[in-house]
Amino acid sequence: MTISLTVTVLGGGSFGTAIANIIAHNNHKTFLWMRSPEHAAACQTARENIQYLPGYHLDDSLEITSDLQMAVSQSDLIFVSIPSHSFRSVTQAIRPYLRKDAIVISTAKGIEPQGFTLMSQILEQELPDHPIGVLSGPNFAKEIVRKQQTGSVIASSDERVIDCVQKTLCSATFRVYSNHDRYGVELGGALKNIYAIICGMAAALGAGQNTQAMLLTRSLAEMGRFAHLMGANPMTFLGLAGVGDLILTCTSDLSRNYRVGFALGQGKNLDEVVAGLGQVAEGVNTLKQVKQKADELGVYMPLVSGLHGILFEHKAIADVARGLMMGEQNTDVDYLGV
Numbered sequence: 001m002t003i004s005l006t007v008t009v010l011g012g013g014s015f016g017t018a019i020a021n022i023i024a025h026n027n028h029k030t031f032l033w034m035r036s037p038e039h040a041a042a043c044q045t046a047r048e049n050i051q052y053l054p055g056y057h058l059d060d061s062l063e064i065t066s067d068l069q070m071a072v073s074q075s076d077l078i079f080v081s082i083p084s085h086s087f088r089s090v091t092q093a094i095r096p097y098l099r100k101d102a103i104v105i106s107t108a109k110g111i112e113p114q115g116f117t118l119m120s121q122i123l124e125q126e127l128p129d130h131p132i133g134v135l136s137g138p139n140f141a142k143e144i145v146r147k148q149q150t151g152s153v154i155a156s157s158d159e160r161v162i163d164c165v166q167k168t169l170c171s172a173t174f175r176v177y178s179n180h181d182r183y184g185v186e187l188g189g190a191l192k193n194i195y196a197i198i199c200g201m202a203a204a205l206g207a208g209q210n211t212q213a214m215l216l217t218r219s220l221a222e223m224g225r226f227a228h229l230m231g232a233n234p235m236t237f238l239g240l241a242g243v244g245d246l247i248l249t250c251t252s253d254l255s256r257n258y259r260v261g262f263a264l265g266q267g268k269n270l271d272e273v274v275a276g277l278g279q280v281a282e283g284v285n286t287l288k289q290v291k292q293k294a295d296e297l298g299v300y301m302p303l304v305s306g307l308h309g310i311l312f313e314h315k316a317i318a319d320v321a322r323g324l325m326m327g328e329q330n331t332d333v334d335y336l337g338v
Contacts, residue, residue: 004027004028004029005028005029005075005076005077005164005168006028006029006030006031006074006075006076006077007020007023007028007029007030007031007075007076007077007078007079007168008030008031008032008033008071008072008074008075008077008078008079009023009030009031009032009033009078009079009081010033010068010071010072010078010079010080010081010082010090010094011033011034011079011080011081011082011083011090011107012032012033012034012035012036012039012040012043012049012051012052012064013052013081013083013141014049014052014053014141014142015081015107015139015141015144016032016079016081016107017032017049017052017053017058017141017145018053018139018141018144018145019079019081019107019135019144019169020032020062020079021058021059021062021145022144022169022171022174023168023169024058024059024061024062025059025171026168026169026170026171027061028168029061029063029074030059030061030062030063031063031064031065031070031071031074031075032062032063032064032065033065033066033067033068033071033072034064034065034066035066036066037066039051039066040064040065040066041066043058043064044063044064044065047060052141053141053142053145056142056145056146068093068094068097069097072094072097072098072102073097073098073099074099075099075102076099076101076102076103076164077102077103077105077164077165077168078094078098078102078103078104078105079105079106079107079135080104080105080106080107080108080119080123081107081108082108083108083110083282084108084109084110084111084112084119084282084285085110085285087106087108087110087112087119087122088112088122088126091104091122091123091126091127092126095126095127098127098130100129102130103130103131103132103133103160103161103164103165104123104127104130104131104132104133105132105133105134105135105154105161105165106119106120106122106123106132106133106134106135106186107134107135107136109136109189109190109193109282110190110193110282110285110286111190111285111286111289111290113285113288113289116289116293118183118186118187118190119134119186120132120133120134120182120183120186131156131158131160131161132156132158132161133154133155133156133158133161133162133165133182134154134155134156134182134185134186134189135152135153135154135155135165135176136152136153136155136185136186136188136189136241136245137150137151137152137153137177137189137240137241137244137245138150138151138152138240138244138245138247138248138249139152139245140248140252140254140255142254143254144173144174147172147173148173149173149175150173150174150175151175151176151177151240151244152169152174152175152176152177152240153176153177153178153179153185153239153240153241154166154176154177154178154179155178155179155180155181155182155184155185155186155241156180156182157180157182162178166178177239177240179236179239179241181232181233181236183227183230183231183232184227184232184233184234184236184237184241184242185236185241187223187226187227187230187232188223188227188236188237188241188242188245188246189241189245190282190286191222191223191226191227191286191290192219192223192242192245192246192249192250193249193257193282193283193286194257194283194286194287194290194303194304194307195215195216195219195222195223195246195249195250195303196249196250196255196257196258196261196283197257197258197260197261197264197283197284197287197307198215198219198250198261198303198306198307199212199215199216199219199250199251199258199261200250200253200255200257200258200259200260200261200262200263200264200265201261201262201264201265201307201310201317202215202261202265203258203261203262203265204261204262204263204264204265204266205265205317212250212251215250215303216246216247216250216251218302218303219246219250219303220237220242220243220246221333221334222299222300222301222302222303222304223237223242223246224237224242224334225299225300225301225334226290226293226294226297226299226301228334229297229299230297234334256277257282257283257284259277260273260274260277260283260284263276264310264311265317270284270311284311287304287307287308287311288308288312290304291304291305291308300330302324302327303324306320306321306323306324307320
């Protein structure tokens with residue numbers, strides 16, 4: 001028999017709304033916190049997230065609020081679905097209200113520039129006494145709320161965290177797999193956004209299936225090399241949070257980062273593209289951070305370097321593409337025999 005919990009999802013974006021709706025439908029007392037009182041009140045009344053998921057009815061039991069203390073102080077389990085640039089400030093804000101045994105889960109796919117800090121590392125720093133985890137995977141919110149079959153991954157070193165999240169989110173259309181490699185799962189979610197920009201750009205330029213297959217596969221190789229030096233297990237990237245999320249984000253215009261790349265490939269200006277998006281495209285910021293870290297570590301990441309050259313060093317796309325194809329020949333698969 002499943003025990004009913006009190007759960008809070010912090011962040012009224014599309015993914016936070018989608019998982020809050022699943023949890024409420026699973027008969028847990030569920031709060032969805034939004035920063036804006038006006039937006040929260042409008043969503044509570046309309047029973048839909050008017051800004052991010054218009055047209056999709058939210059479970060009648062889901063309580064949408066802007067009262068942070070009320071939402072957090074009662075909760076057994078908290079999902080932090082906040083963009084990376086605001087993640088630390090929101091984590092600090094909830095600290096005084098948390099129950100002693102509250103579990104806190106990050107769903108954000110980004111990296112804090114200061115110290116190249118992952119979101120779960122922010123949770124460790126700000127909430128050292130709480131069990132934590134990371135939820136990540138190939139999860140478009142619009143498909144989740146349409147009840148299309150979806151798989152995700154909960155990563156934690158604490159089996160209680162894994163068990164709790166699996167039981168809370170499990171439904172006929174949402175399945176959660178487990179992994180103990182928290183950094184690997186988290187890096188997969190952050191890094192793939194860079195490659196989605198590259199694949200979107202290639203699509204706009206008329207790249208064929210051969211090119212897209214090469215880009216996806218070499219992207220996976222770069223992700224694995226980088227993550228390995230960061231202390232993650234490269235085998236994690238063969239799972240949903242790695243290759244699964246990479247394929248989804250790099251092949252669909254539902255991906256914000258793919259749309260950024262596609263617009264850039266059409267010749268549009270980066271600032272104009274990002275401003276017109278209306279939502280955060282984490283890949284642009286992540287690119288800067290990963291390029292700097294890769295240079296520090298000496299990691300071979302030609303796709304990252306190439307995209308950085310196009311976006312921030314005023315290099316021509318054709319010149320970068322030629323450089324990538326004519327550069328040093330490399331092995332196909334890393335870690336064979338490891």
